Amino acid sequence: MARAKKGSVARRDFLKGVVAGAGTLAASSSPLAANAAAAAPTPRAFPLPAVEGDPPPSTAEVLTVGRTGSDFMVDIFKSLNLEYVCAVAGSSFRGLHESVINYGGNKNPEFITCCHEESSVAMGHGYAKIEGKPLCIFAHGTVGLQHASMAIYNAFCDRVPVYVVIANNRDALSRDPNYGEWAHSVQDAAAMVRDYTKWDDQPASLQHFAESAVRAYKIAMTPPMAPVLLVADSELQENPILEGARLTIPKLTLPAPPVGESAAVAEAARMLAQAENPVIVVGRNTRTQAGIDRLVELAEALQAPVIDMNDRMNFPTRHPLNQSARRNAVVSNADVVLGLEASDFWSAVNTYHDQVHRSSRSLLMPGAKLISITADELYTKANYQDFNRFTEVDMAIAGEGEATVPSLIEETKRQMTAERKRVAQDRGAKLAAAHQKAFEAARDEAAYGWNASPISTARVSAELYAQIKNEDWAMVSILQHFSWWPIRLWAFDKHYQFLGRQGGGGVGYNAPATVGAALANKKYGRLSVSIQDDGDLLFAPAVLWTAAHHRIPLLSVMHNNRAYHEEMMHVQRMADRHNRGIDRAGIGCTFTDPNMDFAKLAQGFGVYAEGPIENPADLGPAIKRAIAVVKRGEPALLDVVTQPR
Ligand SMILES: Cc1ncc(C[n+]2csc(CCOP(=O)(O)OP(=O)(O)O)c2C)c(N)n1
Numbered sequence: 009m010a011r012a013k014k015g016s017v018a019r020r021d022f023l024k025g026v027v028a029g030a031g032t033l034a035a036s037s038s039p040l041a042a043n044a045a046a047a048a049p050t051p052r053a054f055p056l057p058a059v060e061g062d063p064p065p066s067t068a069e070v071l072t073v074g075r076t077g078s079d080f081m082v083d084i085f086k087s088l089n090l091e092y093v094c095a096v097a098g099s100s101f102r103g104l105h106e107s108v109i110n111y112g113g114n115k116n117p118e119f120i121t122c123c124h125e126e127s128s129v130a131m132g133h134g135y136a137k138i139e140g141k142p143l144c145i146f147a148h149g150t151v152g153l154q155h156a157s158m159a160i161y162n163a164f165c166d167r168v169p170v171y172v173v174i175a176n177n178r179d180a181l182s183r184d185p186n187y188g189e190w191a192h193s194v195q196d197a198a199a200m201v202r203d204y205t206k207w208d209d210q211p212a213s214l215q216h217f218a219e220s221a222v223r224a225y226k227i228a229m230t231p232p233m234a235p236v237l238l239v240a241d242s243e244l245q246e247n248p249i250l251e252g253a254r255l256t257i258p259k260l261t262l263p264a265p266p267v268g269e270s271a272a273v274a275e276a277a278r279m280l281a282q283a284e285n286p287v288i289v290v291g292r293n294t295r296t297q298a299g300i301d302r303l304v305e306l307a308e309a310l311q312a313p314v315i316d317m318n319d320r321m322n323f324p325t326r327h328p329l330n331q332s333a334r335r336n337a338v339v340s341n342a343d344v345v346l347g348l349e350a351s352d353f354w355s356a357v358n359t360y361h362d363q364v365h366r367s368s369r370s371l372l373m374p375g376a377k378l379i380s381i382t383a384d385e386l387y388t389k390a391n392y393q394d395f396n397r398f399t400e401v402d403m404a405i406a407g408e409g410e411a412t413v414p415s416l417i418e419e420t421k422r423q424m425t426a427e428r429k430r431v432a433q434d435r436g437a438k439l440a441a442a443h444q445k446a447f448e449a450a451r452d453e454a455a456y457g458w459n460a461s462p463i464s465t466a467r468v469s470a471e472l473y474a475q476i477k478n479e480d481w482a483m484v485s486i487l488q489h490f491s492w493w494p495i496r497l498w499a500f501d502k503h504y505q506f507l508g509r510q511g512g513g514g515v516g517y518n519a520p521a522t523v524g525a526a527l528a529n530k531k532y533g534r535l536s537v538s539i540q541d542d543g544d545l546l547f548a549p550a551v552l553w554t555a556a557h558h559r560i561p562l563l564s565v566m567h568n569n570r571a572y573h574e575e576m577m578h579v580q581r582m583a584d585r586h587n588r589g590i591d592r593a594g595i596g597c598t599f600t601d602p603n604m605d606f607a608k609l610a611q612g613f614g615v616y617a618e619g620p621i622e623n624p625a626d627l628g629p630a631i632k633r634a635i636a637v638v639k640r641g642e643p644a645l646l647d648v649v650t651q652p653r
C-alpha cells in the first residue's frame with residue numbers, strides 16, 4: 009500500500025501557527041504518519057472566523073507550506089496508474105495542478121494542456137477506447153464541468169470509462185471573492201452530470217478521498233463501463249496534511265467481468281448449433297485482440313454471418329463471414345439471431361422509415377428466435393434515452409459479451425455434430441461468395457466520380473489506404489459521415505484499428521477523441537489516422553494545438569464538405585416534404601462565402617498542414633508528405649475539399 013510520506017519542517021511550523029491561531033486544535037509536533045491514530049480527521053488550515061478581540065490570524069504571515077492534501081491525491085492517482093491528466097487550468101484545482109507537475113514530477117499523470125473541457129473529456133474517451141482504461145480529467149468546478157458535460161454524455165452512451173475530477177469550494181468561508189470562487193462553487197457539484205455518470209462522490213477527508221478514488225476507478229472499469237466523477241474539495245487539496253494523519257491508499261482490485269450463467273449459455277449454444285441460419289449481431293462487444301480472435305472462432309465454429317454494428321472494432325472486415333454489408337438480406341433469412349452487446353439490437357432486426365407518418369418493419373421471419381448477451385442488462389438509468397427501442401428476445405443473458413464468448417464457443421463446439429458441421433460448411437461457402445461479391449460491388453461503386461472535384465470520399469479513402477496499409481495503422485475517427493468507405497474497403501483486423509462512434513452522437517467528439525486515441529497509440533508507435541469532418545473540428549479546433557504542443561502523432565485528413573451536411577440533408581428532407589424545393593437548404597448549414605481555410609487554422613496552432621486540396625491528383629503526394637511529418641512524431645492535417653458523402 010502506498011502511504012503518505014513525511015511532511016517538511018516548514019509545514020510542521022505552519023501547522024503550529026494554525027493551531028495557535030485557531031486556538032481550537034491540540035498542538036502536536038510529531039512527524040507525519042508516526043504514532044498516529046488511524047483515520048485522524050483533517051484539520052482546518054484556516055483559522056476560525058475572527059471575532060472582536062481576537063488577535064490577528066496567524067495564517068496571515070504564513071506563506072509556505074509543505075505537503076498538502078493535493079500531494080496525497082497525486083499519490084492516489086499514481087497508485088491508479090493514471091497516465092495523463094487532461095485539463096484546462098482552473099484555480100479551484102490549483103493545488104492539484106501544482107502537485108501533479110512538481111510533487112508528482114509531471115509523470116503518471118502527465119499534465120496535458122487542453123483548451124476546452126469538452127476536449128479534455130473527449131480526449132479521455134478516445135484514449136480509453138485504445139488503452140482499455142481511463143485517463144484523468146481535471147475540470148474547474150461548475151463552469152469547467154458545464155463545458156465538459158456533453159463529452160461526458162458521449163462517453164456514457166458509449167460505455168467508456170472516463171475519470172473526471174472536479175474541484176469545489178464547499179465551505180463558504182473559504183471562497184475568495186477576488187477569483188470568482190462564489191460563482192464557481194456549488195452545493196452538489198455532480199448533480200448536473202449525475203444522470204450520465206455511473207458514480208460520484210465529494211469526499212470530506214483525505215482518507216475518504218483515497219477510498220472513493222479507488223472505488224470510482226473500480227466502478228468506472230466494471231462492465232458496463234462509464235464515466236465517474238470525484239469532487240476534490242479545494243480546501244482538502246490545499247490544507248496541509250494533518251500531523252499524525254495515517255493515510256493509506258486502498259489497493260485496487262478490478263472485478264472479473266460478469267459472465268453469462270452457464271446453463272443459459274449452453275442453451276444458447278444449442279439453439280445456435282441447431283439453427284439453419286444463425287446470425288451474430290455485434291455491438292459494443294470487443295475490448296481486446298483476444299476478443300476479436302474469439303469472435304472469429306465462434307463465427308467459424310458455426311459458419312454464421314456476422315453483422316458488425318460498427319460500435320467497436322469487433323470482427324475483421326475482410327473475413328468471409330463478415331456480412332455487415334448484407335445486413336437486411338442476412339437477418340431476413342435468419343432463424344436464430346445472437347446479439348452480443350448489441351446496444352441497438354432492435355435496429356439490427358427492423359427497418360425504420362423517416363416519413364410524415366413514421367413506420368417500421370421487422371426484418372425477421374416469423375418464428376425467428378433472438379438471444380441477447382449483454383452487460384447492459386445490469387445497469388440502466390432512467391432519464392436519458394440512450395437505451396434504444398425495447399427488443400423482444402427469446403433468451404436474455406446478463407453477462408458481458410467478450411467475457412461470455414469463450415464458454416459459448418466451448419458449448420457450441422460440443423453441440424456441433426458431424427451433420428451440423430456439414431450444413432455449416434455449405435452455409436459458409438455461400439457466405440464467402442456473397443462477401444466477395446459485396447466487396448467487389450463496393451469497389452466498383454468507389455470508382456464513380458474518381459476524378460471529381462470536390463474529391464470523392466471513396467477516392468480519399470483509397471488514396472489514404474494505399475499509403476498506410478503496410479504500416480501499423482489505426483483509424484481513430486468516426487466514419488459514418490464518410491459513407492463508411494474504409495470499413496467497406498480496407499482490411500481491419502486489429503482491436504485498435506477502429507473505435508466506433510461518439511456514443512451520444514454529440515458533434516465535437518471527433519477532433520479531440522482522435523487526439524486522445526493518438527496519444528494512447530503513441531507509445532506503441534502506431535500510425536494514427538483520422539477522417540476529420542469540418543463541422544466537428546469547428547467546435548473546439550484548438551485541440552490541434554494540444555496535439556502539436558504534446559507532440560502527438562496524428563494524420564487528420566479532412567472531410568471538408570463545407571457544411572453541416574447531415575443537417576442540410578434534414579432541411580432538404582423537410583423542404584421536399586413541404587414541396588418548397590431544396591435550393592435554400594444550405595442556409596444555416598453551409599460554410600461558404602467565405603470558405604474556411606483549415607490549413608491556415610491548423611498552421612496557426614503550430615500543426616503541419618496543407619490545403620485546400622481540390623484536385624484529386626494532388627492528394628497522394630500530399631498524404632506522403634504528411635505521413636513523413638507524422639512519422640517524425642508530430643500531427644499533420646490535410647484540408648481536402650470533398651463531396652458531401
Ligand atoms: C453538439 C451537437 N450539435 C448539433 C448536432 C446536430 N448535428 C448532427 S450531424 C451535424 C453536422 C456535423 O457536421 P460535420 O461534422 O461537418 O459532418 P457532415 O455531416 O458535414 O459530414 C450536426 C450539426 C449534434 N449531433 N451534436
Ligand SMILES: [Mg+2]
Nearest residue numbers: 542543571573
Ligand atoms: Mg461537414
